[in-house]
Structures are given as C-alpha cells and as structure tokens.
Amino acid sequence: MIGTTPATYAPEAVRKRLQGKRFDAKGFAFSACLLAALLITVTLLAVLLYDVINGGWSVLTSRPIEFLTGSLSSAAADAGIGQGLRGTFFIAVFVILVAFPIGIGAAIYLEEYAPSTRLTRLIDVNIRNLAGVPSVVYGLLGFAIFVKALGSFTGPDANGRTVISAGLTLAILVLPIVIITSAEAIRAVPDSLREAGFGVGATRWEVIRSHVLPYAGPGILTGTVLALARALGEAAPLILVGATTGFLSGGDSYNLASLQGRFTAMPMVIYNWTGRPQPGFETATAAAIVVLLAVVLVANATAILLRNRYEKRR
Amino acid sequence: MAPRPGESGVLSVESLKGAPGRFRKESAIRRVFFAAAATSILISALIVLSLAGEAWTFVTQVDYSSLWTDGWFPRRGMYDVKTIFVGSILVTIVAMFVAGPLGMGAAVYLSEYAKPRLRRTLKPILEILAGIPSVVLGFFALTWISPEIVQRLNPESSLFNLMAAGIGVGILTTPLVASIAEDAMRSVPQALREASYGMGARKVTTSTKVVIPAAVSGLVAAFIIGISRAIGETMVVAIAAGATGGSLFNLNVFEPGQTMTAAMASMAAGTDAVKGAGLTFQSLFFVGLLLFLITLLLNVSAGRFVRRVRQRY
Structure with a gap:
C-alpha cells in the first residue's frame, strides 16, 4: 500500500497538517449538491424514456406493421402513424434541400470571404438573434408568407396548408443553427492549411473546396444532423402553418403530386393524440413518441459520437 | 493575351495574375455565398414585416377596453393580454426554479469536479436530453409530472396545471443553461485556479470564490437565455397547462392557465383557419410580435454578458 511506505509518509503528513484532520464537510456537501443536480437531470431522462417505452410497448409489439403504416383514426385500436411518418419524411427532404445549402454557403461566406465591415457584423448579430426567436414565431412567418404565397398552387381544400409550406418554414427555423455550427467547424480549420493552398x-x-471543406466536413455534418433532428421534433410551427389536427384522408402517398394536399407530421400526431380523452390513446401516443424519439435520438447520438470521434483524433 | 514567361522570356506582373476565367468564376462564387449569408437579413425583415402589419391593424382597430378584461377569450373578443403575459411569467418562474439549480449545478460539476472520463459520458447524455422534442416533454408533463409530482405535493391541484407545464419547460431548458454556463466556466483561465490552490484554498473555495465570480457574466447570460427559451416554449404548455379555448385571469400555478405561446397555438389549432369574432386573426400576430420583442430583448442583453466574458479572457 502506498500510504504505508516511508517514502510517501512525509507528504501525507504534510497534506494532513495543511488541510487539517477535520473532514471537509462543506466541500463534500457542495460537490454532493452538484452531483445531485446532474443525477436528477439524468434520472428524469431515464424516467421519461422508461415511461414512454413502457406505455407504448404493447402497441408496438402487438401490431407493429399496422401501427407504422396505418392512418389516423378515431379508434385508438386502429390508429396508425403512416401519414405522420410521410409528413416528417418530406419535412426532412425540404430541410436538407433548402437549409443545408444556404446555411453552409452562408457559413462559408462569413468565415472565408466576409470583410470585417459593419454589414458583416450586422449579418453575424442577426443570425445569433434569429437562433433565439421562438419557434412559434417562425410558424407565424410561415403562415403569413408561405401558406399565402402557395395558396394558388395547392389542391382544392388545402389553401396553401401543405407539407411544402411546413418544410420551408422548418428549413428557415433551423437555418441559423446550420450557419452557426458550420461556421464553428470552418473556424476550427487551421490557417496553415489555407496558406499552403494560397x-x-x-x-x-x-x-x-479542396482544403477547408474536407477538413471541416465532419463538424459541418454534425451540426446539420443536429439541426435536422431539431426540425423533425418541432410541432409549434406546424400548428400555425396548418398541419391537420383532425382526420386526414389521403396524405400517406409519397408521390410528388401529393405534396399539394393537406398533411400531418409525427409531432402533430402526438400533439393531436395527447388531447384525446378516448381510452387507448395514451398507449398509442406513447408508441408514436417511441417512434419519433427513435428517429430523433438516433440522429442526435450519431452526430454526437461522430463529433467526439473526430475531436479526439485531432 | 498576356505574355507568358516562356513565350517572350520576360516575366511581368500580367503573367502572374492568372487566367481571367478563374477570376470570373471566383467572383461569381463569392456572390452566391454572399446571397446565402444575406438570406438571414431577408428572413429577419420578413419576420418583422409579416408580424408588424397585422399587429398594427390590431393595435389601431381594437377596442381598448377589451384589452383589460377578466380573461383571454379571443374568439369572444376578450383580449386580456395580462392573462397570457402573467401565465408566461408564472411558467417561466417555475421553469427557472428547475433549470437554474439543475443547469448551473450540472455545469459547475462538469467543469470543476468531473474527471475527464465521467465528463465524456455525462455530457452526451445532457445533449441527448437537449434533443428531445417538446411535444414529448409535454406528454411527459401531463402523464407523469402532473399526477406523480404535482398532484402528490398538492392534492387540490387539477390534472392540467401551470406547475407541471413549468417543470416540463424547466427540464427542456436545463441542458441549454448547463451548456452555456459550462462554456463560461471553462473559459476561466487555469492560472486563476492554480493561484487559488497555491494560496491553500480547497476545491470548494476555489469554485465558489474564484471560478464562479470570474465567470459570473457567462452564468447570468446562461440564465437569461434560459428565460428566453422558457418564454418561447410552446408545446409543453399547450399540452400540459390545459385551457385550450381561453383562460380566466389566474395566479394559481396549480390551476390550468395559458401563456402567450400556447394562446397562439390554440388559436391556430382546432379550426381549419384562424377564425373568430373580429380581430382574432390579428391578435395572433400582435401576441407574436410581443413574444418576438421580449425574446429579442433578452437575447441581446444575454449577448452583451457573453461578450464581456470573452473580452476579459
């Protein structure tokens, strides 16, 4: 044992003389409180996951295929989330097609091209403030701009309240996140790499193209995946751009013409079912949450692991 | 064509300039990226314009006596703004009582106490919590927090209540507060800690008397951004606080209530379009503008605090 060998005996004695023999109650209490804060947070996450998995398990095991492909229904026993998955899929497509190119392009401009002018600083401050705007306000923007602008383009009863409007709104919602995280990844590229190229x-x-983006790639990918996960979980803007809260006929087809019709998405299905008093909907809601969480958390976890791995390598 | 060094044997400035085609391509690409960056300005302008137009109609046309009534019932022409404003404040206070201690405690532990390996496991867990959609926390607040925590502490409480919604919002805000606060604490130079240890201070003294005061601007910023996020949170309140049609003025957190965000959601949900008596549609934009301005004010002031930390170290 280390403590008993004569060589380390003296420092141990010095330590005791310096610290006193008293038990450091204050320090122990402080660190215990801090650890408790962290553990409560982690426990809440565990309880949440247990609660929804436990609640939704019976639905997911007894009729998995019918649940994943079925349509919204007033009877919980027949209700499925096929239309929700379809809406969420198209929202992801729009976010990837719209927010990713614009966001990464803006990040490249701000980090590589932008001169240090007032306009640049204005854009920078503006993006940071946009990131803090509540999502429901973006919903209002989507309602005022996209729903009205696309009104004539859509099918007879949709009035612009289509998955296109929703996808564009959510793309704008996550754009600041894409810009900020991509800009951070680009900033981390060492200047010597650029100078070698010049x-x-x-x-x-x-x-x-050949130096900065390949090096910043993993960081940009992490940021974009986190932004995508955020977009898929948002419900408030969808309410405002008119995602269906009641029943929906159709809305489960993946062909492009169906984009003109009404829609719903996973977070809206969950919101809708949570408010239903009929028996059985609590388990159906929990099952829908398990599916949404599986999508969102797998995306998040992949992004986080990817980032940690590349951070470690450098 | 500029003379090439091989052709005339004379090397001039012209021959080092590169092909004009490359320059044209270069400036075109630059313009494309600038357009992408300028999109953000366009979005801000669109937000302000789309909100301000209808909000102005509301302000000019509304009967001012309907702004100070017994409750928020927009479809019946009762736009008592104080009901939903106070609802937002109540939910935010409850949320910060949860997110403040939990987030700050987690941040101090991760930054000062956790060994690197423990930190590498705990940090991703916090990030996963940050990624949980708010509808999920709304469901959790209604089906677990309300019956298992709130109604146990206060049996008088109704199933839908502002307390459960506030706790749910707080859980949602905790990872954000923790992440910003931890960044602030980690940006405090190691030399300050070492100087403190050199004076014979214990870890607890170093943390509370040296590191926390040095990072206090960042901690304040974390708290303000937490408040801003809590005020803007919609779905947890829309699901767990009840009062979907409207709400009477209410100061009791154990009763149903409505916040600004939930009021907007419930105006848009349920019916096929935002319809109702008179100015319901415009009141939606008025509340939206109010919300936008409040969160903007909070975020700008938080940004000031963050910059103060960065400038010092």
Missing part, C-alpha cells in the same frame, strides 16, 4: 496559387474557392 502558396501554390490556388484561388479562394479552390482552397475552400
């Missing part, structure tokens, strides 16, 4: 005569774009 040194052999490459233009700025050539340096960005």
